[in-house]
Amino acid sequence: MRAIQFHQFGSAEELYLGDFFTPEPAAHEIRVKVKATALNRADLLQREGKYPPPAGESPIMGLEIAGTVEKLGEKVEKWKIGDRVCGLLAGGGYAEYAVIHEDVAMPIPESLDFLAAAAIPEAFLTAFQALIWIAKLKEGETLLIHAGASGVGTSALQLARLIGARAFVTASAEKHGLCLTLGAEQCIDYKTQDFADCILDWTKGRGADVVLDFLGASYLERNLQSLAMDGRMVMLAIMGGAQAAGINLGIVLMKRLSIQGSTLRARTLTYKTELTKAFMELTWDHFANGSLFPVVDKIFPWEEVAQAHLYMEGNRNQGKIVLSVE
Numbered sequence: 001m002r003a004i005q006f007h008q009f010g011s012a013e014e015l016y017l018g019d020f021f022t023p024e025p026a027a028h029e030i031r032v033k034v035k036a037t038a039l040n041r042a043d044l045l046q047r048e049g050k051y052p053p054p055a056g057e058s059p060i061m062g063l064e065i066a067g068t069v070e071k072l073g074e075k076v077e078k079w080k081i082g083d084r085v086c087g088l089l090a091g092g093g094y095a096e097y098a099v100i101h102e103d104v105a106m107p108i109p110e111s112l113d114f115l116a117a118a119a120i121p122e123a124f125l126t127a128f129q130a131l132i133w134i135a136k137l138k139e140g141e142t143l144l145i146h147a148g149a150s151g152v153g154t155s156a157l158q159l160a161r162l163i164g165a166r167a168f169v170t171a172s173a174e175k176h177g178l179c180l181t182l183g184a185e186q187c188i189d190y191k192t193q194d195f196a197d198c199i200l201d202w203t204k205g206r207g208a209d210v211v212l213d214f215l216g217a218s219y220l221e222r223n224l225q226s227l228a229m230d231g232r233m234v235m236l237a238i239m240g241g242a243q244a245a246g247i248n249l250g251i252v253l254m255k256r257l258s259i260q261g262s263t264l265r266a267r268t269l270t271y272k273t274e275l276t277k278a279f280m281e282l283t284w285d286h287f288a289n290g291s292l293f294p295v296v297d298k299i300f301p302w303e304e305v306a307q308a309h310l311y312m313e314g315n316r317n318q319g320k321i322v323l324s325v326e
């Protein structure tokens, strides 16, 4: 089969489309003829040699796919050849064929094409896991979402709206329109405004119940200031650095804050199976009727994967970047 690979760790120029062995499905796996895959920041890090795939997983980039079932493992009972599926992978999505466990594949609603379906798994499952499973966000609570126009951010905004939470976001000013359309109550241009001041102002000094963070060190102090009593922060990335000095941990103590980090890729199959099941129970009818939808910014043919990576690296996307695989 053909798959996108890189000559060596480095820039987007290292990417190429070449031959790779076609994966065989294990007993409980299905092989999918990939029609579309989507980009994630993890792909950029993997290409740079900073985020290796978990042991035993495909070395090919790509954490999510949509396509049709092409071959069944010998014990597969849930799927038949030709079914339209999408789902989360630990790797291997940038390829003509990918294998996925039958329990984490999701049926694509009739209303969605492959390009849209490929944009759901990683962003929405990440947002669901962070907000619903970890932070236990509830109706009426207040949420601060950083990088509000990112793939995960646009998914988190829609989930917040679904459960009736108030959402504030930080994002570049030109991305505020999208965030407001998706239900953000207020947007903060983090380049010119102090987000902690804004949150405390808009919540009359109370703060946000939940913060969804991707920045780490550069935002830590202001995230702690932004949180309400018993607030919860979920940290999913450290785009703003890993080492934080001079932080007043008294705030954590006095406000009884919880801070939890998480990564999705290396979770066990059991965890991903349960997560996928719970996610579908909450959301799948909403995807089918269009009240939830993946925000797709741009679709690139997979031959143009280097341009797609550069587009993400330049922080130009609002929502997901999809690769069509032909």
Ligand SMILES: NC(=O)c1ccc[n+]([C@@H]2O[C@H](COP(=O)([O-])OP(=O)(O)OC[C@H]3O[C@@H](n4cnc5c(N)ncnc54)[C@H](OP(=O)(O)O)[C@@H]3O)[C@@H](O)[C@H]2O)c1
Pocket: 039, 040, 041, 042, 122, 123, 126, 147, 148, 149, 150, 151, 152, 153, 170, 171, 172, 175, 190, 214, 215, 235, 236, 237, 238, 239, 240, 262, 263, 264, 265, 312, 315, 316, 317, 319, 320
């Ligand atoms: N832990 C997990 O399980 C998990 C799973 C999936 C994703 N993630 C992480 O979640 C984050 C979002 O992923 P994604 O794929 O949705 O990303 P994305 O669509 O590429 O969006 C990322 C956005 O973050 C903003 N940003 C970048 N650098 C920034 C900085 N230094 N300060 C402030 N904002 C910055 C940019 O938007 P603006 O123009 O608004 O600045 C950028 O477009 C990534 O860091 C990713 O690694 C974690």
